[in-house]
Amino acid sequence: MRKLTAIILSFLFLFLLGCGNSNNERDDAQMVLTPAKGGKFYGGVFKVNEAEYIKNLFPLSIIDIYSYRVASQIYEGLFKFEQKTLQVVPSLVKSYAKSDDQLVYTFKLKDNVYFHDDKCFDDGKGxxxxxxxVFYSFNLITTYNKNNQYSHLFSGIVKGADKYYEATKHDPSFFNSxxxxxxxxxxxxxxEFTFEITLVKPNSMFLYNLARPGAFIFPKEAYEKYGEDMRTKCVGTGPYQIASVDEDISIILSRNDNYHGKDEHGNQLPFLKAIDISFVKDKKIEFLKFKKGELDMMYRVPTEDIINILAESDETNQxxxxxxxxxxxxSTQFLAMNNMGKVFNDVNIRKAFNFAVDRQRILELILNGEGYMEGYYGITPPVFDNYKIDDIKGYRHNIDSAKYYLSKAGYPEGKGFPKVTLDLNTEGEQYSNVALEVKKQLKDKLNVDIELKISPxxxxxxxxxxxxxxxxRLAWIADYPxxxxxxxxxxxKNLPKNPNDKSWPNLIRYKNPRFDVEYEKALLSNNEKTALQHFKNAEQILMADAPFIVLWYDEGYRLIQRHIRDFPNNPMQYRxxxxxxxxxxH
Structure with a gap:
């Protein structure tokens, strides 16, 4: 599970360094650079745009990729992902050991890590x-709280976690008792610098959990001072810290001069003076800003510009x-169906919709090929070693099957079918164009009306x-590989007992005991091969229930300016x- 497939490596571009002067016009003050060891340079403001504004930067409330990308520059966990290989590597940990029975983990922390300077501390110094x-942050993870989306990280895994969670649920004051x-x-x-965790049973994914955003470490002082305001008032140990927040417009991160990290040459990290993050939703405007040199990177370019981009970025041309x-x-793009909802609680309707959608037409004609593969298989994309997704039976375009299942659900030829709303967000035109195509296909093939609603x-x-x-409309982008x-x-078991409560991460409110059994067997497996087979069994059970419509597996187009160095791309868009x-x- 921890190895990326050769298919990923074969598609990664090893970029040659171009010659000549850059045509980009940058503010002189932002581009004042000073030499560092190894031919590197300090200084400069990296400008990047996100198509959606952040929702919440508090580690226990991060559920979207936009917030994660920002928060991961500010906070750190015991472990993190290596940007190029996506292997789990130590971050705040200097070393660690695991007992022979794989139940006790002992972590030695670095002794030179400081929190950001902030007025939550008595003298304002981190x-x-x-x-x-670590003890404080991890105990807080295992508490019942409306803002906590990560109690599952240790539930059923760490000794005493479930008991502690239930105690905080029944008594909100328990945490401070x-x-x-x-x-x-x-x-x-x-x-002072040694922390131990004892598990209930071995868990093959435990170190991955410690690298996820919910396991970022923050000080007690910040939580007690800011509470819910930690949505944007962040105090971490990362290479950057919040300099300014202009809601819905921009976030500026400034260099943490007291950061503990160093590179292979002994240079104090980070190199950049600041990161300027804007939030422009229109991808065409974003692309124009990139071409003018006003942005250093662009992710997900407008579909209609891909041909020109391939020519302008061809490094065989000097x-x-x-x-x-x-x-x-x-990353997998899909349409979620509320499995406990009034319409999609019927598996026959879910299957009818799955068979009705022409994924090949969407990928080739609507997306102009900007995607890696049609979603014919499971929810897992084709990027993992020893996990062949073509072993998993999904859904292909089949009108006869679509009509059969819709009739079986009690709606022959779509007669009497209730109007359904497809909700989607405003990230460029790509998703709205796909939604329009899905609406058209369902009407043409099944005589079913879909109303589109675009929201922030x-x-x-x-x-x-x-x-x-x-x-x-949803996309699932991995936060661990x-x-x-x-x-x-x-x-x-991630579902709330009360159906009116929040459900994260089980957004579609799916439930099948057979799936749960295979999933649990995978977590308890002692070797990768066995674990992957149980995961595959679980995924086949999942797909047989048709809980969502897998549309396509993503292929990312990311553009960076010629003067950017040491910024490798990866399949997770981990930055x-x-x-x-x-x-x-340059």
């Missing part, structure tokens, strides 16, 4: 991180303008969590700006 901070402050049985502070980074991604991402996120939707990341969302620098010679 203090040193200790094992007590003497018993609550004593913490979870499985968490122990051995000394006049090429920018680098194109292109790779199959750990924040509203879509709230609808999905609360289950207030029928039909919803494993097929398990695509399947854990459908584990029924670590700590090592990125501007090349003064």
């Amino acid at each position: 203090r040193k991180l200790t094992a007590q901070d 003497p018993e609550g402050l004593a913490g979870i049985e499985g968490f122990k502070v051995l000394d 006049n090429f303008k920018y680098h194109l980074q292109r790779t199959p991604e750990m 991402f924040a509203q879509i996120a709230e609808k999905s969590i609360m289950g207030r939707y029928d039909f919803l 494993s097929p398990e990341n695509y399947l854990w969302a459908y584990y029924s 670590d700006f700590s090592t990125v620098y501007f090349d003064k010679t």
Whole structure:
């Protein structure tokens, strides 16, 4: 599970360094660079755009990729992902050991890590991180709280986690009581920089969990001072810190001069002076800004411009303008169906919709080929070693089957079928064009009417969590590199007992005990081959229930300006700006 497939590596471009002067006009103050060891340079402001504004930067509330990309520059966990290979590597941890029975993990923390300077501290100066901070953050993860979307990270995994969670659920004051402050049985502070975790049973994904956003470490002082305001008031240990927030417009991150990281040459990280993140929804405007040199990177270019981009980024041409980074991604585009909703609680309707959608037409004609493969198989994209998705039977365009299942559901020729709303967010024209095509296909093939409703991402996120939707456009982008990341969302034990409560990550409110059994067997497996087979069994059960419509597996087009260095692309779009620098010679 931890290895990327050769198919990914074969599509990664190894970019040659172009010659000549850059045509981009940059503000002189922003581009003042000073030499560092190894031919690198300090300075410069990296400008990047996101199509949607962040929802919440508080680690326990991060559920969207836009917030994750920003927060991962500010916060750190015990582990992180290596940007090029996506392997799990130590971050705040200097070393760790695991007992022979794979139940006890002992972590030695770095002793030179400081939190960002912030007025939450008595003197305004960031203090040193200790094992007590890990203890505090991890106990908070396992509490019942409306803003906590990550209690599942340790539930059923760490000794005493479930008991602690139930105690906080029945008594909101428990966390600050003497018993609550004593913490979870499985968490122990051995000394100032040593932390121990005891599991209930072996878990093959445990270190991955410690690299996820919910496991970012923050100080008690910040949580007690800011509370819900930690949505944008962030205090972490990362290479960058919040400099300014202009709601819905921009976020500026400034260099953390007291960061603990160094590169292979001994240079103090990070190199960049700042990161300027804008939030322009129109991809055409974003592309224009990139071509004018006002942005250093662009992700997901307008579909109609792809042919020109391929020509302008062809590095065999010495006049090429920018680098194109292109790779199959750990991202699956799909239409979610509320499995407990009034319409899609019927598996026959879900199957009818799945068979009615022509995925090949969408990929070739609507997306102009901007995608890696049609979604004919499961929810997991084709990027993982020893996990062949073509072993999983999904759905292909078949009108006879679509009509059969719709009739079986009680709606022959679509007669009497209720009007369904397809909700989608406003990220460029790509998704709206696909939604229009799906609407047309369902009307033409099944005589079913679909109403489209476009809303800001924040509203879509709230609808999905609360289950207030029928039909919803979603994308699942991995936050750790494993097929398990695509399947854990459908584990029924992640469902709330009250159907009116928030449901994360099981947004479609799917439940099948047979799926749960195979999923649990995978987590308990002692070797990768066995675990992957159980994951595959679980995914086949999932797809037989047709809980969503897999449309396509993504292929990412990312453009970066010629002067950008040490910013490798990866299938997860995991971004670590700590090592990125501007090349003064370009």
